[in-house]
Amino acid sequence: xxxFQLKLNETQKIRLDKALQQIQALxxxxxxxxxxxxxxxxxxxxxxxxxxLKGHGTSDLDGEVVATLCGVVERVNKLVYVRTLRARYxxxxxxxxxxxxxxxxxxRWRIEINFSQDAVLMLSSMNMPxxxxxxxxxxxxxxMRSIFEENDVICAEVRGFQHDGSLHLQARSQKYGKLExxxxxTIPPYLVKRxxxxxxxxxxxxxxxxxxxxxxxxxxxxxxVRDAMVEDxxxxxxxxxxxxxxxxxxxxxxxxxxxxxxxxxxxxxIANAVRVVSSLGFNLTVEQIMDIVEMSISPNxxxxxxxxxxxxxxxxxxEVERRSSAGKRK
Amino acid sequence: xxxVSPEGLRLDGRRPMEMRQIRGEVGAVSKADGSAVFxxxxxxxxxxxxxxxxxxxxxxxxxxxxxxxxxxxxANFSTxxxxxxxxxxxxxxxxxxxxxxxxxxxxxxxxxxxxxxxIFVQVLQADGGTRSACINAATLALADAGIPMRDLVTSCxxxxxxxxxxxxxxxxxxxxxxxxxxxxxxxxxxxxTLLQMDAKxxxxxxxxxxxxxxxxxxxxxxxxxxxxxxxxxxxxxxRGI
Numbered sequence: 300x301x302x303f304q305l306k307l308n309e310t311q312k313i314r315l316d317k318a319l320q321q322i323q324a325l326x327x328x329x330x331x332x333x334x335x336x337x338x339x340x341x342x343x344x345x346x347x348x349x350x351x352l353k354g355h356g357t358s359d360l361d362g363e364v365v366a367t368l369c370g371v372v373e374r375v376n377k378l379v380y381v382r383t384l385r386a387r388y389x390x391x392x393x394x395x396x397x398x399x400x401x402x403x404x405x406x407r408w409r410i411e412i413n414f415s416q417d418a419v420l421m422l423s424s425m426n427m428p429x430x431x432x433x434x435x436x437x438x439x440x441x442x443m444r445s446i447f448e449e450n451d452v453i454c455a456e457v458r459g460f461q462h463d464g465s466l467h468l469q470a471r472s473q474k475y476g477k478l479e480x481x482x483x484x485t486i487p488p489y490l491v492k493r494x495x496x497x498x499x500x501x502x503x504x505x506x507x508x509x510x511x512x513x514x515x516x517x518x519x520x521x522x523x524v525r526d527a528m529v530e531d532x533x534x535x536x537x538x539x540x541x542x543x544x545x546x547x548x549x550x551x552x553x554x555x556x557x558x559x560x561x562x563x564x565x566x567x568x569i570a571n572a573v574r575v576v577s578s579l580g581f582n583l584t585v586e587q588i589m590d591i592v593e594m595s596i597s598p599n600x601x602x603x604x605x606x607x608x609x610x611x612x613x614x615x616x617x618e619v620e621r622r623s624s625a626g627k628r629k
Numbered sequence: 630x631x632x633v634s635p636e637g638l639r640l641d642g643r644r645p646m647e648m649r650q651i652r653g654e655v656g657a658v659s660k661a662d663g664s665a666v667f668x669x670x671x672x673x674x675x676x677x678x679x680x681x682x683x684x685x686x687x688x689x690x691x692x693x694x695x696x697x698x699x700x701x702x703x704a705n706f707s708t709x710x711x712x713x714x715x716x717x718x719x720x721x722x723x724x725x726x727x728x729x730x731x732x733x734x735x736x737x738x739x740x741x742x743x744x745x746x747x748i749f750v751q752v753l754q755a756d757g758g759t760r761s762a763c764i765n766a767a768t769l770a771l772a773d774a775g776i777p778m779r780d781l782v783t784s785c786x787x788x789x790x791x792x793x794x795x796x797x798x799x800x801x802x803x804x805x806x807x808x809x810x811x812x813x814x815x816x817x818x819x820x821x822t823l824l825q826m827d828a829k830x831x832x833x834x835x836x837x838x839x840x841x842x843x844x845x846x847x848x849x850x851x852x853x854x855x856x857x858x859x860x861x862x863x864x865x866x867x868r869g870i
Contacts, residue, residue, distance in 0.1 A: 323866040336865060338857040339772050340780040340817040356777060358737075360818070367737060367777040369861045384864040386775025387662060387681065415681035415695075415744035464692075464743060490868065580867035622869060 318615035337366040354380025388413045388488040388513035394457040395497040397511035418466045425470040481519020486577035488514030504565040571605040632790040655773040663774025667766035671756035676766035678774040681744035694738040696745040699729035707755040737777040757803040780815035785845030812842040816850035
């Protein structure tokens with residue numbers, strides 16, 4: 300099994316096993332009817348009289364519907380498809396993703412988003428830092444590196460597939476753009492559910508949490524919507540010098556980019572919470588992460604202890620409680 | 630040399646038609662998209678699948694299907710005599726090719742155009758039948774990676790020694806110089822995707838030996854299905870609603 304490498308002592312092992320068994324019992328009780336796991340080459344039972352639409356992960360074999368993936372069978376009216384677990388990210392229009400710039404090519408950035416190909420962010424499909432709507436000139440093209448460089452982590456929205464099959468992104472709002480001063484975590488994308496809200500500002504800690512649909516999670520210091528960028532543009536010559544020589548930053552600037560120790564600790568705490576949840580294979584939600592962070596703060600658990608065996612077991616047990624109470628309410 | 634004793638037992642105590650113990654486990658490499666360990670007796674193989682991902686070498690990109698690549702290697706410590714083999718010797722190139730072709734036959738490459746799938750297999754312990762074990766491990770890893778496949782490919786070898794067909798040869802039997810038939814099948818579609826033999830056999834005996842190997846493949850397929858189903862169920866349960 301995909302088990303995290305942990306040194307569990309005997310009691311912890313028993314507690315963890317028990318918790319995981321309870322989870323299994325709960326979930327099979329809650330949705331026993333809709334629940335149908337299939338693996339590659341399993342026949343999916345369908346009623347041919349009603350007519351069937353074969354969706355993703357299915358194929359036709361002598362009139363039977365056969366799965367081509369491992370996952371769960373989903374039925375929507377006539378449509379039958381297999382929802383995979385543990386596959387790469389499959390983009391849908393409007394998804395919010397976090398990605399990494401890997402290459403700058405004329406008029407566009409190539410961005411890694413855990414999809415089967417690199418995504419493309421056109422210079423023309425993002426708001427200029429100065430906020431003016433205008434045609435992009437050759438000068439803008441030359442200054443692309445001042446917006447995003449290679450290896451920058453950015454956040455954008457999926458715009459759609461172009462005719463040639465490439466995936467395009469857009470960043471037409473202040474909330475999208477470069478992410479700085481924080482941590483990027485990669486988790487399996489199926490653990491992130493599509494919701495209305497993917498940007499979370501955790502006010503009590505001053506942290507921004509972005510749950511990218513592609514399984515890239517950003518935990519970083521909260522940034523106000525960037526007015527600073529406008530200033531930067533005004534004194535551009537300065538900025539370019541700054542780029543070339545970061546060591547010679549003035550003291551004020553260093554203060555500006557300095558993240559207080561407290562904030563950094565909270566970032567680590569949240570990041571560890573995400574790590575624990577994803578390695579246990581639980582669905583990732585903000586409420587749950589916040590719950591875990593609070594749970595770790597109150598009994599004074601050190602940040603590094605959050606990745607220790609004891610904490611894993613506690614989280615698993617807590618998840619059992621949460622799910623069983625949620626089940627009762629239904 | 631006597632490979633089957635008068636009592637009908639082989640050197641390692643198996644019956645002629647008995648397979649070694651098999652064990653499969655998915656999720657051995659955490660950073661890979663899919664991974665698996667597969668054991669057949671003392672033969673132990675690890676496989677990792679990366680992809681579908683952006684094609685590294687633009688020239689190889691295909692606009693209508695995915696590029697499948699495979700790399701087979703043997704760990705230095707996998708055999709008794711610790712030989713330093715140069716990477717990319719003829720044997721491993723050949724096996725890489727065999728595995729690639731076998732897997733490509735079952736992956737639905739047309740669903741993932743302009744991308745590439747990398748399969749890495751490494752032999753951790755070699756005791757005969759590494760080819761088969763590699764294919765089985767690769768199947769598990771591909772299924773774990775969520776790559777659409779027509780069917781599960783499974784592979785098993787069989788041989789013919791002391792006028793007896795033997796299933797799943799180990800190293801001693803393999804190096805006896807007798808015929809070694811490696812078969813790979815798609816169990817549901819009942820099709821053969823791989824057939825290799827490196828000696829001569831009369832036609833009627835060959836059919837028996839091959840039939841034996843196919844039976845072995847089916848047994849392995851059943852086991853692999855169990856492993857995958859268990860894994861899928863567990864992932865879904867863990868995830869919750």
